[in-house]
Amino acid sequence: MSAAIIVQVALGGLLMGLVYALVAAGLSLIFGLMDVVNFAHGELLMLAMYATFMIHQATGLDPLLQLPLVALLLFGAGVAIYRGLISRALSVRFNTGMVQVFVTFGLSIFLVGIAQIVFGSDFRAINDGWLSNANLVMGQIVLPWSQVAAGLVCVLAFAALMLISRTEFGRALEATREDRDAVALIGINRDRVFSIGWGIGAAAVGIAGVMLANFYYISPNVGANFALIAYVTVALGGFGSLLGALIAGVLVGLVEAMTALVMDPSLKQVGIFAIYVMVLMFRPRGLFGRL
Amino acid sequence: MPDPILQVRGVSKSFGSVQANVDVTFDVERGEILGLIGPNGAGKSTLFNSIAGAETPDSGEILLDGKCISGRGPVACTQLGIGRTFQVVRSFDSMTVLENVMVGAFARVSRVRQAMTIALDVIDFCGLTSHVDTPAHSLTPPGKRRLEVARALATQPRILLLDEMLTGLTPTEAQAGMQLVRDVRTRGITIIMVEHVMEVLLPLIDRAIVLHLGAKLAEGSPKDMVRNPDVIRAYLGDRYVVA
Amino acid sequence: MSTQTNAIIRRRRRELIIGAVLLVVLAVLPLPIPNVYLRGLMVLTLLYAGLSQGWNILGGYCGQISLGHALYFGIGGYTSAMLFTKYGIPPSVGMFVGGGLAGAAALLVGWPCFRLSGHYYAIATLVVGMMVLLLITNWDFVNAAMGITVPFRHESWINLEFRTAVLPFHYFMLAYAAVAWLLAWIVEGSRWGFYWRAVKDDVAAARSLAVRVFPSKMAAAAISGAITGVGGALYTQYVGFIDPDSGFGLPLSVLIALPAVVGGVGTLWGPFLGAAFLIPVQQLIVAWLGSTGNGIDLVIYGIVIMGLALARPQGLVSLFGIRSLAGGEVLADTSAAAEAVDNA
Numbered sequence: 054m055s056a057a058i059i060v061q062v063a064l065g066g067l068l069m070g071l072v073y074a075l076v077a078a079g080l081s082l083i084f085g086l087m088d089v090v091n092f093a094h095g096e097l098l099m100l101a102m103y104a105t106f107m108i109h110q111a112t113g114l115d116p117l118l119q120l121p122l123v124a125l126l127l128f129g130a131g132v133a134i135y136r137g138l139i140s141r142a143l144s145v146r147f148n149t150g151m152v153q154v155f156v157t158f159g160l161s162i163f164l165v166g167i168a169q170i171v172f173g174s175d176f177r178a179i180n181d182g183w184l185s186n187a188n189l190v191m192g193q194i195v196l197p198w199s200q201v202a203a204g205l206v207c208v209l210a211f212a213a214l215m216l217i218s219r220t221e222f223g224r225a226l227e228a229t230r231e232d233r234d235a236v237a238l239i240g241i242n243r244d245r246v247f248s249i250g251w252g253i254g255a256a257a258v259g260i261a262g263v264m265l266a267n268f269y270y271i272s273p274n275v276g277a278n279f280a281l282i283a284y285v286t287v288a289l290g291g292f293g294s295l296l297g298a299l300i301a302g303v304l305v306g307l308v309e310a311m312t313a314l315v316m317d318p319s320l321k322q323v324g325i326f327a328i329y330v331m332v333l334m335f336r337p338r339g340l341f342g343r344l
Numbered sequence: 345m346p347d348p349i350l351q352v353r354g355v356s357k358s359f360g361s362v363q364a365n366v367d368v369t370f371d372v373e374r375g376e377i378l379g380l381i382g383p384n385g386a387g388k389s390t391l392f393n394s395i396a397g398a399e400t401p402d403s404g405e406i407l408l409d410g411k412c413i414s415g416r417g418p419v420a421c422t423q424l425g426i427g428r429t430f431q432v433v434r435s436f437d438s439m440t441v442l443e444n445v446m447v448g449a450f451a452r453v454s455r456v457r458q459a460m461t462i463a464l465d466v467i468d469f470c471g472l473t474s475h476v477d478t479p480a481h482s483l484t485p486p487g488k489r490r491l492e493v494a495r496a497l498a499t500q501p502r503i504l505l506l507d508e509m510l511t512g513l514t515p516t517e518a519q520a521g522m523q524l525v526r527d528v529r530t531r532g533i534t535i536i537m538v539e540h541v542m543e544v545l546l547p548l549i550d551r552a553i554v555l556h557l558g559a560k561l562a563e564g565s566p567k568d569m570v571r572n573p574d575v576i577r578a579y580l581g582d583r584y585v586v587a
Numbered sequence: 588m589s590t591q592t593n594a595i596i597r598r599r600r601r602e603l604i605i606g607a608v609l610l611v612v613l614a615v616l617p618l619p620i621p622n623v624y625l626r627g628l629m630v631l632t633l634l635y636a637g638l639s640q641g642w643n644i645l646g647g648y649c650g651q652i653s654l655g656h657a658l659y660f661g662i663g664g665y666t667s668a669m670l671f672t673k674y675g676i677p678p679s680v681g682m683f684v685g686g687g688l689a690g691a692a693a694l695l696v697g698w699p700c701f702r703l704s705g706h707y708y709a710i711a712t713l714v715v716g717m718m719v720l721l722l723i724t725n726w727d728f729v730n731a732a733m734g735i736t737v738p739f740r741h742e743s744w745i746n747l748e749f750r751t752a753v754l755p756f757h758y759f760m761l762a763y764a765a766v767a768w769l770l771a772w773i774v775e776g777s778r779w780g781f782y783w784r785a786v787k788d789d790v791a792a793a794r795s796l797a798v799r800v801f802p803s804k805m806a807a808a809a810i811s812g813a814i815t816g817v818g819g820a821l822y823t824q825y826v827g828f829i830d831p832d833s834g835f836g837l838p839l840s841v842l843i844a845l846p847a848v849v850g851g852v853g854t855l856w857g858p859f860l861g862a863a864f865l866i867p868v869q870q871l872i873v874a875w876l877g878s879t880g881n882g883i884d885l886v887i888y889g890i891v892i893m894g895l896a897l898a899r900p901q902g903l904v905s906l907f908g909i910r911s912l913a914g915g916e917v918l919a920d921t922s923a924a925a926e927a928v929d930n931a
Contacts, residue, residue: 090706141897150705154652155848155896162841163889169882273882277837281717284710292707320725326718333699333711396795422797434792436785442593447785450778451797459778460595477594499796 057193062310064196068204070306072261075207076279077286077298078214079257085293087229087247089139092157095280096164097255101127101262102271103168106177109266115183116267120206123263124256131255132248134160139251140244161276168273177271184267203264210260215295217253226250281322282309285329291342301340304328349374349534350395350503354404355414357390364390365401366558372503377525377535379545379566382555383579388538389431389507391555395536396428396505397421408503422451427501429492431508431538437481441472441491444480448498463498469531470494470524486517493524497533504528506537510544522548542579546570554578599776602855606772610765617757626753632866633760634822637767639846639858641814644771645693646844647853649783649807651701652709655716656815656843658696659689661723661834663816664823668735677745682820689816690809697808701801713837720835734830737823747824756825763821764859767814771855774810779803815843842869845888849895851902860903865891 080094091097104123105116114122142156179185184199217223228239229246269275286305290297305325312324332339348371357365365387372378380388393399395406397418406414413421422428427448436444442460445467449459467473470490475483480491489509496504506525510518525548529535539545545552546566554562554569556578562569569575613633617626638660646652663685670676670684700711724732739748749755774780782803785793793800823829833839842865850861872884899905 088706090710092709138893138897145897145900151650151652151852152896152900154654154706154709155892155900158654158841159889159892159894159896161889162885163893166882166885166887166889169885281714284714288707288710317725320721322721323718326714326721329714329718333703337699337703337707398791398795418791418794419797419799422795428795430792430795434789436788436792438784438788439781440594442595443781443784447781447793447798448796450781454778456776456778459781460593464593495796 055193059314061194061196062314063307064194065200066307066310067303068196068200068306069310070303071204071207071211072265072302073279073282073286073306074299074302075210075257075261077283077290077302078211078295079254079261080283081287081290081293081295081298082214082257083251083254084287087139087143087250089143089153090157091254092154092280093134093161093164094258094283095276095278096161096168097127097130097258097276098262098265098279099168099271099273099276100130100164101259102266102269102275103172103177105263105266106179106271109179109182116179116263117183117202120260120263124259127259127262128252128256131251131253134255135248135251136244140247161280165273165276172273174273178269179266179271182267197268199264199268203261203267206264207261210257211295211299214253214257218295222246222249282325285325285332287339289328289332289339291339294339294341297339297341346371347374348372349409350536351407351410352391352395352404353407355391355394355401355406356403357387357394357399357401363558365394367404368555368558368560369404370553370560370563372534372536373551375529375532375534376550377529377537377548379549379552380536380538380555381540381542381545381552381569382561384540385557386540386555386578387558388540388555392428392505392507392536392538395421395503396426422499422501425500425502426505427496427499427503428505429489429496429507429509431511433485433488433492435480435483435488435491435495437479440477440479441467441483441494442476444491445494445498448495451499459498462500463494466494466498469527470497471520486513486521489513489521490524493528497528501533503534503536506535508539509537510539511541518544542569595776599772602772606765606768610761613761614758617754623751623753626757628867628870630753630756630760630825631870632862633757633764634818634825635842635846635866636859636862637760637764638815638818638843639850639862640764640767640771641811641818642843643847643852643854643858644774644814645807645811647847647851647857648771648775648780649804650705650787650853651697651804651807652705652844653712653811653840654709654837654844655712655714655840656811657835657837657839658712658716658719659693659812659815660819660822660839660843661719661829661831662689662692663819664829664834665723665729665735665819666816667820668737668823668829669729671737671746672735677743678747678820678824679745682817682824685820686813686817689819690813693808693812694805697805701804701808716835716837716840720831720837723835724831730830732831734828734833735823737827737829739827747821756821759821760825763818767818768855768859770810770814774807775855779806783807841888845892847902849891849903851904852900854902854904857902857904860907864903 076098080091083089083091101123104126105119108114108119109116138156138160142152145152184202187198189196189198189201225241225246229241229243282305286298286301290301305328308324308328309321313321350372352368352370355365355368368391382388390399394401394414397416397420400415405412408424413424436447442463445463446459449462453459453462467476470493472490472494483491510521513521525535537545537549549566552566552569553560554575561578562572562575617629620626642653642656666685666688667678667681670681671678696715700708703711723729729735742749782798785798786800846861846865847858849865850859851857869884876883
């Protein structure tokens with residue numbers, strides 16, 4: 054195993070880690086916002102990937118160009134989910150914690166079912182995009198451009214998220230999280246803030262989905278895998294922390310890649326699970342969490 | 345012969361830059377009804393919570409029959425014999441009165457029938473028998489307060505801490521409440537009552553500790569407290585002090 | 588003050604009587620119905636009623652929603668199958684060993700996870716479930732992805748093997764469901780039951796009454812895990828096969844929790860009502876749509892879960908006016924109107 058291979062694998066892991074970070078950031082945002090775990094988060098990713106695929110099939114539009122479009126679509130989906138389901142779940146007087154869990158869980162199952170019906174269980178892929186078959190070659194290290202681009206775009210999206218969190222809206226988000234009832238007194242419309250928060254969280258996942266569609270297989274169950282990684286990432290980084298999501302995402306991506314190197318590739322997730330167990334045992338609130 | 349059941353020794357507690365309790369020291373006599381009074385912000389609640397185990401003092405200690413209980417947490421304190429009510433009533437709304445009190449009884453027994461027996465006895469003592477099967481959430485406010493007391497009593501405490509139990513009651517309700525407190529004392533339970541409205545408490549208590557701005561201001565019989573110029577100044581300002 | 592009759596005692600008595608009657612009815616029910624398909628339906632319904640009641644003890648009463656309960660099902664099923672196929676130990680013994688191991692596993696999972704609140708705990712159970720699925724799929728000792736087939740040797744009650752008869756399994760599953768129900772009934776009326784409800788209502792008040800929650804949660808976990816494990820062993824003997832997906836898969840975890848959610852989380856009858864409603868529906872879907880219907884069952888489950896969670900989170904039991912334990916309305920046995928409390 055040459056040094057070049059190790060570096061290549063590590064870089065690949067880093068790039069994937071950036072994608073994980075963005076997915077996790079979307080989850081963490083919604084999470085930190087209203088203490089709701091979005092169990093349908095993976096399915097939002099799946100939706101974005103299918104949307105990218107379909108638009109590409111129908112119009113030939115390259116995934117890269119679809120970024121703003123799909124991001125907007127997912128933004129709308131996030132808002133719709135909040136207004137249609139979550140806001141109702143939050144106002145249920147009875148056992149709200151359980152209701153939140155089951156509402157998003159039910160949504161997740163529902164979306165997978167819809168995808169199976171509409172698209173069937175076969176794996177799809179985009180093989181003729183601009184980035185599909187090009188590689189970045191640096192000496193002995195070969196990285197698919199699709200993955201490199203994914204990493205770059207996700208970092209940019211992440212930066213955008215961090216910028217938003219520093220704006221007035223970001224602070225309104227923070228305030229609404231701290232005390233939902235009091236914010237009404239200072240003129241912050243809670244519903245509007247939450248809707249937009251959901252929209253942004255979903256859009257973040259959407260961007261990750263578009264980039265993933267360039268090189269990852271698309272199937273109704275693809276969301277479950279990424280969701281799992283997202284949960285671990287958020288747990289490791291700390292619920293509600295954007296920076297934590299970034300660092301944790303990169304760590305998770307690296308660990309996964311390195312595990313695949315030393316173990317049977319089908320067991321590469323074991324490394325991630327090991328991380329999760331350690332976080333559980335030794336630092337339940339994660340690296341930057343404010344539980 | 346002084347026979348202190350509870351000893352508070354130099355208890356201090358701050359929250360950030362706010363000094364809630366400053367070096368508070370006093371004893372509580374066995375079997376007495378002690379009033380912990382003072383204007384708002386005096387540090388009564390913090391001290392109360394420290395005794396009940398819900399807060400841990402930064403320094404100093406609290407001894408129950410010579411045994412240190414400060415910082416041990418509410419569960420341990422209750423097991424050792426401190427019962428408490430909450431200022432804002434915290435009843436178990438999904439349960440009936442009987443079930444609420446049984447939760448308290450389970451602190452001492454583990455079998456359901458035993459807990460039921462204890463609970464029914466306490467409910468009877470507190471005058472809630474006609475509401476044994478009433479859902480806790482549909483009681484009137486005085487009823488809920490009575491339930492709080494009953495629930496705490498079911499844990500068979502040596503000391504009962506009552507947090508603003510008489511605030512906001514009509515005169516009739518307050519009278520009934522005071523009678524209940526006297527009845528509890530006849531069972532041999534020492535009582536510490538926190539109130540910020542003095543006149544409600546004065547006829548009831550044996551002694552009073554007055555707190556002001558976190559420190560103990562005065563200590564003595566109710567009659568003395570009413571005439572104490574420092575106390576009057578603390579509550580009403582300088583104008584009312586008769587030189 | 589002798590133990591006068593009160594609402595608690597009356598309700599408990601009523602529940603036992605209804606349970607006994609139901610047991611008799613269900614024991615007699617399959618006799619006039621020789622249809623194998625219908626009998627199989629009843630077997631499955633009873634199995635899921637028991638499984639879900641097991642889940643309910645931890646998820647409903649204790650309030651720790653587990654989305655990875657298939658873990659315990661799989662442990663029970665695999666243990667029983669392995670003991671039988673590799674060491675010849677009869678499943679009538681193996682299922683208790685499996686149940687025991689599953690209970691132990693539940694303790695192991697619960698120990699670090701119970702300090703996590705609500706949805707954090709749910710996530711943890713999901714992750715742990717997926718983790719074990721992955722490990723089992725790659726573990727050669729248990730045949731990895733191929734799973735374990737239980738060969739049929741001869742008719743035997745000890746080995747829970749019957750060539751074609753479904754009826755014996757009906758009685759096994761009925762006994763299973765009955766025991767699960769009884770355990771839930773006992774737990775609900777025990778000190779733990781009171782403590783869990785108290786903690787759900789107000790943690791601070793519960794602590795002030797010396798309620799120590801962690802040990803009671805561990806107990807709930809062990810019982811819940813064990814019940815689920817035994818169910819897994821029973822099912823494995825019934826179908827003669829178990830593999831990673833059928834033993835540890837996420838759809839199974841959903842199906843274990845679903846009857847309780849649909850019927851009424853934290854209630855005594857919820858899982859049974861839910862199973863009676865869901866299993867026939869699910870079998871209908873499978874029969875009607877076959878393998879091409881993949882997806883429609885998920886869509887239906889999803890809608891059912893979402894709809895129930897929003898519209899009627901107390902579950903189907905509330906339609907029957909049955910007391911909903913997990914924080915809802917209490918059956919009005921008494922005057923609900925509160926008069927001023929007069930002094931005794």
